[in-house]
Amino acid sequence: MDQTRGTTDRKDTISESTKEPIACSECGSTSVVEDTTRGERVCGGCGLVLSDHRIDTGAEWRAFSTEENDARSRVGAPTRYTVHDKGLSTVIDWRDRDTSGKKLSPTRRSEIYRLRKWQIRSRVHSSMDRNLAQAMSELERLSSQLGIPGPIRELAALLYRKSIIQKLVRGRSIEAMVAATLYAACRIRMKPRPLDEVADASRVDKKKLGQCYRLLLRSLAIKIPLSNPIDYISRFASQLSLSSPVQLRTVEILQRSRDIGLTIGRDPLGLAAAAIYVASIMLDERRTQREIAEVARVTEVTVRNRYKEIVKKLGIDPMTLG
DNA sequence: AAGACGAAAGTGGTTGA
DNA sequence: TCAACAACTTTCGTCTT
Numbered sequence: 001m002d003q004t005r006g007t008t009d010r011k012d013t014i015s016e017s018t019k020e021p022i023a024c025s026e027c028g029s030t031s032v033v034e035d036t037t038r039g040e041r042v043c044g045g046c047g048l049v050l051s052d053h054r055i056d057t058g059a060e061w062r063a064f065s066t067e068e069n070d071a072r073s074r075v076g077a078p079t080r081y082t083v084h085d086k087g088l089s090t091v092i093d094w095r096d097r098d099t100s101g102k103k104l105s106p107t108r109r110s111e112i113y114r115l116r117k118w119q120i121r122s123r124v125h126s127s128m129d130r131n132l133a134q135a136m137s138e139l140e141r142l143s144s145q146l147g148i149p150g151p152i153r154e155l156a157a158l159l160y161r162k163s164i165i166q167k168l169v170r171g172r173s174i175e176a177m178v179a180a181t182l183y184a185a186c187r188i189r190m191k192p193r194p195l196d197e198v199a200d201a202s203r204v205d206k207k208k209l210g211q212c213y214r215l216l217l218r219s220l221a222i223k224i225p226l227s228n229p230i231d232y233i234s235r236f237a238s239q240l241s242l243s244s245p246v247q248l249r250t251v252e253i254l255q256r257s258r259d260i261g262l263t264i265g266r267d268p269l270g271l272a273a274a275a276i277y278v279a280s281i282m283l284d285e286r287r288t289q290r291e292i293a294e295v296a297r298v299t300e301v302t303v304r305n306r307y308k309e310i311v312k313k314l315g316i317d318p319m320t321l322g
Numbered sequence: 323a324a325g326a327c328g329a330a331a332g333t334g335g336t337t338g339a
Numbered sequence: 340t341c342a343a344c345a346a347c348t349t350t351c352g353t354c355t356t
Contacts, residue, residue, distance in 0.1 A: 207334085210335095265345080265346075266346080267346075267347070270346095270347080288324085288325060288326085289325075289326070289327095290324095290325075290326095298347080298348085299347075299348055299349075300325095300326085300327095301327095301328090301347080301348070301349080302346090302347060302348075304326075304327070304328085305346095305347090308327095
């Protein structure tokens with residue numbers, strides 16, 4: 001399975017933009033890279049996405065290998081995806097009559113019956129394919145925006161296939177299901193992303209995403225370990241540019257907190273944030289509650305509350321922290 | 323002036339009748 | 340289906356560095 005890689009030749013689609021120089025708000029670099037496969041403009045200096053949702057002027061089809069890519073070219077107007085079969089299919093009537101209204105002979109009738117059966121089958125199959133194609137490109141877009149590594153994308157794709165087979169996508173938006181599978185895949189691989197983060201990157205609100213996610217768990221009978229605050233800290237720490245000793249200390253704090261039952265029923269994000277806060281003070285790399293709350297996507301108040309609990313229950317004296 | 327703290331009211335989700 | 344409930348958020352005033 002080589003579906004996430006090699007979609008198109010990157011050399012064709014990424015070009016250094018020479019006109020309209022824009023300075024990156026993060027690093028000030030003026031080198032802007034246009035990535036038309038994702039519809040994004042990315043800072044060449046630090047990789048910050050400067051704008052997204054650009055109109056893709058490239059081909060609407062996807063190719064899974066370079067050979068296929070070379071083979072697929074055509075002239076004329078693009079085929080429409082809004083019409084499910086591009087308006088090209090023949091429909092076999094359900095009445096057993098010919099064009100003049102006469103009844104069909106028994107042999108003819110069984111032949112037509114067989115044709116009809118296969119037509120329906122093939123239509124179902126291709127509608128699934130189209131859904132999948134759309135979903136996969138959305139998955140590609142979402143995961144590159146979130147910086148999700150290949151193996152986790154693959155897992156998400158697999159989950160999505162399963163959910164299509166179980167007809168979970170029906171009546172729900174493809175985007176929402178894709179986001180849900182991605183979120184689930186991250187958690188299965190112990191690299192959880194906050195729900196808000198995923199919701200922000202897709203155009204799905206948090207509530208819908210949560211519903212789809214829960215549906216996914218129930219219907220596919222996936223067992224996902226409770227998200228562990230420890231899984232968050234390496235990401236948060238790097239976002240806050242904290243050193244590895246701080247990370248180690250954070251893990252320590254979280255483990256001790258769990259041992260005394262401080263973590264049950266608490267938001268793992270808040271716990272991770274508070275533990276980082278404590279560790280950052282202990283090792284003199286202090287970050288403000290606000291900064292930490294921001295990357296963990298919780299409020300300062302929550303950081304504070306968890307922080308107080310940790311300090312109290314673990315017997316850490318805040319005065320001697322520095 | 324920025325950061326930390328705490329109180330109070332509000333929010334969305336879960337649970338149990 | 341509804342109310343009670345726990346956890347978290349929002350908001351805002353006060354204290355500390």
